[in-house]
Amino acid sequence: MLVSRQAPLQSFNTFGIAARAAALVRVRSEQDLRQALAAPELAGLPRLVLGGGSNIVLATGEVRAAVLKMEVPGLRVLEQTARHTIVEAGAGESWHGFVQWTLAQGLPGLENLALIPGTVGAAPVQNIGAYGVEQQDRFHSLDAIDLRTGRPFTLDAAQCAFGYRDSIFKHAPAEPGGLGLAGCAAILRVRYALPRQWRPELGYLDLQRRMAEEGVAAPTASQIRDWVVAIRRAKLPDPAVLGNAGSFFKNPTVTAEQCRDIIAREPQVVHYPLPDGRVKLAAGWLIDACGWRGKRMGNAGVYEKQALVLVNLGAADHPATGGEVMTLAKAIQTSVYERFGIRLEPEPVVV
Numbered sequence: 001m002l003v004s005r006q007a008p009l010q011s012f013n014t015f016g017i018a019a020r021a022a023a024l025v026r027v028r029s030e031q032d033l034r035q036a037l038a039a040p041e042l043a044g045l046p047r048l049v050l051g052g053g054s055n056i057v058l059a060t061g062e063v064r065a066a067v068l069k070m071e072v073p074g075l076r077v078l079e080q081t082a083r084h085t086i087v088e089a090g091a092g093e094s095w096h097g098f099v100q101w102t103l104a105q106g107l108p109g110l111e112n113l114a115l116i117p118g119t120v121g122a123a124p125v126q127n128i129g130a131y132g133v134e135q136q137d138r139f140h141s142l143d144a145i146d147l148r149t150g151r152p153f154t155l156d157a158a159q160c161a162f163g164y165r166d167s168i169f170k171h172a173p174a175e176p177g178g179l180g181l182a183g184c185a186a187i188l189r190v191r192y193a194l195p196r197q198w199r200p201e202l203g204y205l206d207l208q209r210r211m212a213e214e215g216v217a218a219p220t221a222s223q224i225r226d227w228v229v230a231i232r233r234a235k236l237p238d239p240a241v242l243g244n245a246g247s248f249f250k251n252p253t254v255t256a257e258q259c260r261d262i263i264a265r266e267p268q269v270v271h272y273p274l275p276d277g278r279v280k281l282a283a284g285w286l287i288d289a290c291g292w293r294g295k296r297m298g299n300a301g302v303y304e305k306q307a308l309v310l311v312n313l314g315a316a317d318h319p320a321t322g323g324e325v326m327t328l329a330k331a332i333q334t335s336v337y338e339r340f341g342i343r344l345e346p347e348p349v350v351v
Contacts, residue, residue: 001035002026003042012069013053014117016243016312016319019060021048021067028071028092030145030152030188037150042066047147048351049186051091051122055245055348059322063351070121072188075101084193086140091121091187095128099225102194108221109138109194112201114228117239117246121187125169126347127162131228132201136162140191147184165250165347200224206231235306243312243319244303248329249283249344262340283336283344284308290335297331298324326350 007024010016022045025036036042045066050056074090075098085107089098098120099110112133118126123135124142139157146153161168161179169187173180200219202208210227211219219227237244254262259279262269266289270282287293287307294304299314299321310328312320333344 001032013056014239015245017058017322018319019058019063021063023066026069026071033145051119054117055126057325057348057350059326059350068186086191086193088189088191089120090189093120095120095123103222107194108198111221111225114225115232120190124160125167126165127167132203138192140193142187143189144185144187237303244309245348247308247347248310250347251280251283252342253278253280286336286340287332290339292332297328300324300328
């Protein structure tokens, strides 16, 4: 177990925000985690679980917590059932690396989720999704440790309570012993059930355009992976070049009646009907319509190619602060609410 005091976190969050943790623990095994939970010198500190740092905004320069940096490795095929191949990955594995590994094993099913930043352990927390697939569609189970008791536990998909960019790991228990695991658990390993009878998911317009452009009627999983990677790279900035946390706001859902009211005022609004009768609106379009694309506040800005992404426009030695990022985010929320009557919710975790 490696512990650092007053540890800099700028390199551990993809936004590149400068901050320090009271303590940083590099967790590379279940034993490391147990040692951290039992360490007397860390006993008085709250715990913050950190994966790849791709979905977090450090709102202040001081993180008064013991940051548990999850780096548990491991990739393996566990078993085959009549319908699925079960694969397992350590929480510290790169999500995109995991997708690449499954395809190299001849196991399709995660290709639509290629190039999503972050680690495998963070994928269930956020219930990541892209291009018609969410990780819950392939999820099997996970192993975790209760940070309050040190006890191990396993959850299946139903117990994780997945929703749109949501899970039990994002909700605090309303009362002692209640549901909700926010701040209470560290994921060690995640398993996925990949279909043996694979069918491509091609419902998104961007993928259909690629099929038409390349004249491919029945793409392979690897082709879909390549298309997704190319589409994401064209739309989203590389965090290694321009710090960001990906999509900053969730796409809001409204009732059909609310959508009709908005369309009456804004006929061009981008919207997607949902199976339950509600309608999902494109948050990026709403932000763009309010004139925010390319604007900045201090060293925080709105990406010029995609209004849904906030970026760090500062230099490495003078980056955007968490305060600048959150000031910009709140200004955007106010603009969208005043024009459309819709409250945008941030997608990253704000610490």
